[in-house]
Amino acid sequence: MADSAQTQELVYLVTGGCGFLGEHVVRMLLQREPRLRELRIFDLHLGPWLEELKTGPVQVTAIQGDVTQAHEVAAAVAGAHVVIHTAGLVDVFGKTSPETIHEVNVQGTQNVIEACVQTGTRFLIYTSSMEVVGPNIKGQPFYRGNENTPYEAVHRHPYPCSKALAERLVLEANGREVLGGLPLVTCALRPTGIYGEGHQIMRDFYHQGLRLGGRLFRAIPASVEHGRVYVGNVAWMHVLVARELEHRAALMGGQVYFCYDNSPYKSYEDFNMEFLGPCGLRLVGTRPLMPYWLLVLLAALNTLLQWLLRPLMLYAPLLNPYTLAVANTTFTVSTDKARRHFGYEPLFSWEESRTRTIRWVQTVEGSA
Ligand SMILES: NC(=O)c1ccc[n+]([C@@H]2O[C@H](COP(=O)([O-])OP(=O)(O)OC[C@H]3O[C@@H](n4cnc5c(N)ncnc54)[C@H](O)[C@@H]3O)[C@@H](O)[C@H]2O)c1
Numbered sequence: 279m280a281d282s283a284q285t286q287e288l289v290y291l292v293t294g295g296c297g298f299l300g301e302h303v304v305r306m307l308l309q310r311e312p313r314l315r316e317l318r319i320f321d322l323h324l325g326p327w328l329e330e331l332k333t334g335p336v337q338v339t340a341i342q343g344d345v346t347q348a349h350e351v352a353a354a355v356a357g358a359h360v361v362i363h364t365a366g367l368v369d370v371f372g373k374t375s376p377e378t379i380h381e382v383n384v385q386g387t388q389n390v391i392e393a394c395v396q397t398g399t400r401f402l403i404y405t406s407s408m409e410v411v412g413p414n415i416k417g418q419p420f421y422r423g424n425e426n427t428p429y430e431a432v433h434r435h436p437y438p439c440s441k442a443l444a445e446r447l448v449l450e451a452n453g454r455e456v457l458g459g460l461p462l463v464t465c466a467l468r469p470t471g472i473y474g475e476g477h478q479i480m481r482d483f484y485h486q487g488l489r490l491g492g493r494l495f496r497a498i499p500a501s502v503e504h505g506r507v508y509v510g511n512v513a514w515m516h517v518l519v520a521r522e523l524e525h526r527a528a529l530m531g532g533q534v535y536f537c538y539d540n541s542p543y544k545s546y547e548d549f550n551m552e553f554l555g556p557c558g559l560r561l562v563g564t565r566p567l568m569p570y571w572l573l574v575l576l577a578a579l580n581t582l583l584q585w586l587l588r589p590l591m592l593y594a595p596l597l598n599p600y601t602l603a604v605a606n607t608t609f610t611v612s613t614d615k616a617r618r619h620f621g622y623e624p625l626f627s628w629e630e631s632r633t634r635t636i637r638w639v640q641t642v643e644g645s646a
Pocket residue numbers: 293294295296297298299300320321322323343344345346363364365366367368382386405406407408441468469470471472473
């Protein structure tokens with residue numbers, strides 16, 4: 279990669295490049311990776327915004343494709359130096375079947391690995407998730423832990439199960455011989471809850487608040503910390519890993535890194551209010567307004583309704599037993615592994631991340 283780097287000959291592939299995180303990775307690569315010759319963006323659904331990128335100095339190739347189709351993945355990967363695999367089904371609301379989640383997240387990742395091996399791509403970065411670790415089914419807190427903190431990572435929900443399996447596949451593939459005889463170098467990044475421009479769940483909460491007359495009602499105690507990280511910093515970490523993986527293959531290959539920045543430790547709802555507050559919403563209550571047992575009951579009722587209504591419509595509210603457990607269990611990270619291994623420092627300060635996110639919420643349809 280070193281020779282091609284000098285002549286700006288690098289070809290990158292971003293799977294899921296039209297998703298929330300993927301778009302930020304794509305834009306960050308175009309801004310911060312001067313050695314790029316071609317950027318391939320592979321996604322099931324291509325965004326119209328890709329057109330505007332095609333006028334720049336880097337060749338931007340949009341590929342409509344499905345990671346579950348091995349031949350489509352292999353065709354997209356062939357000739358790429360680096361693959362950033364962010365594509366995935368992020369569904370904790372029961373919108374898709376467990377089988378489909380497995381097929382996209384696990385089989386899709388296996389297809390990406392095999393494509394690298396068969397076509398000779400040496401560097402693979404996988405977007406994993408904090409959910410690979412926890413919160414676990416026992417609801418045990420993970421308080422400002424790092425990559426080595428002991429924790430019982432036991433899951434039942436299809437999404438974390440699929441992410442954990444896929445991550446394992448990626449890490450086990452490190453060192454496999456690719457076409458041409460050189461070893462594959464892989465690593466996995468584990469973001470906590472990502473926020474920032476384009477975050478659909480933030481949009482949903484905003485609209486819910488507007489519907490409720492500018493109010494949201496506290497459901498989770500303020501003392502429960504939920505880890506959050508700004509999307510621009512997650513994208514930056516992907517770009518840095520991609521850049522450094524060749525030179526630090528022995529150190530970074532087969533490693534996992536939590537994605538972190540200087541976003542404050544807060545509860546999920548209090549954190550959201552950092553952006554929704556300046557946009558006119560108010561979080562009512564210093565304590566949860568409903569007893570926890572009632573929330574558990576409502577969450578269970580939602581699951582029942584989802585099942586009953588399935589033949590007629592898709593009922594997928596934000597509250598279900600799984601999302602309640604995640605929101606109600608402390609899970610935060612405190613680590614400097616990415617700094618030690620590849621010199622990561624957040625590109626965006628907390629103030630910048632907050633300002634950018636507020637500006638974006640203000641542009642969301644329905645905003646005052
Ligand atoms: N959003 C978060 O808080 C968060 C946190 C941790 C990890 N992650 C991980 O980051 C990655 C990106 O998440 P996101 O929040 O941007 O989700 P997203 O849904 O916005 O983006 C995922 C992208 O993958 C594409 N995709 C889905 N199925 C595909 C398929 N079969 N073939 C090709 N493309 C397909 C989608 O079209 C979409 O553009 C995921 O792997 C997710 O597990 C997200």
